[in-house]
Amino acid sequence: MAIVLAALTAVAMMVFPGAPAGAVTVDAHCLGGFSRNFSPAITVTPQTVTVSGTYDYGTCLVGATATGSESVTLSLGCVPVTAGPAFTETVTWHDATGGTSTIDWAAPTIAGQTVVYTGTVTAGRHAGDTATKVTSGTSYLGSVVGCLLGTPISDTTGLVDSFLLTH
Incomplete structure (x- = not known):
């Protein structure tokens, strides 16, 4: 019996550890949506495109609501769907404290319509935090067939499934 209790205690400590010093x-855990504009519009032929993105972190489980913006220039065509380069996002917080955060995101990872971003808050509010964002691009992949048939993609929308800042 003592061995069973010791084993259960060990498992419980792994599943529900106490709060160690570290x-x-x-600091923030939000959900929301995003939109991206492509200039010029994405076509079958890869070309240099400026991508301007806006994020609405409008539902927050922890922390204040916020909006974010980013802009990056890269070569894009309808296919292949690429992960894109590293980029910087400026987040504006919408509470009494206000302020902004600058997040340097590494090149994202794509799995189907899900895109995972990891980065660091390099300046402003929550500087030093680790940042993670997961999005679902609900309109881009649906536009690829039309693009291959000659309809350029000028914008996309999607969901921010998770925006998380921790330290």
């Missing part, structure tokens, strides 16, 4: 603190 415990992770969540």
Whole structure:
């Protein structure tokens, strides 16, 4: 019996550990949506395109609501769907404290319509935090067939499934 209790205690400590001195603190955890504009519009032939993105972090489980913006220039065509380069996003917080955060995102990882971003808050509010964002591009992949048939893609929309800042 003592062995069973010791084993259960060990498992419970792995699943529900106490808060050690270096415990992770969540500064923001939000959901929302995003939109991106492509200039010029994406076509079958790859070309240099400026992508301007806006994010609405409008539902927050922890922290204040916020909006974000980013712009990056890269070569794009309808296919292949590429992950894109690293980029910087400026987040504006919408509460009494206000302020902005600058997040340097690494090149994202794509799995189907899900895109995972990891980065660091390099300046402003929550500087030093680790940043993670997961999005679902609900309109881009649906536009690829039309693009291959000659209809350029000038904008896309999607969901921010998770925007998380921790330290």
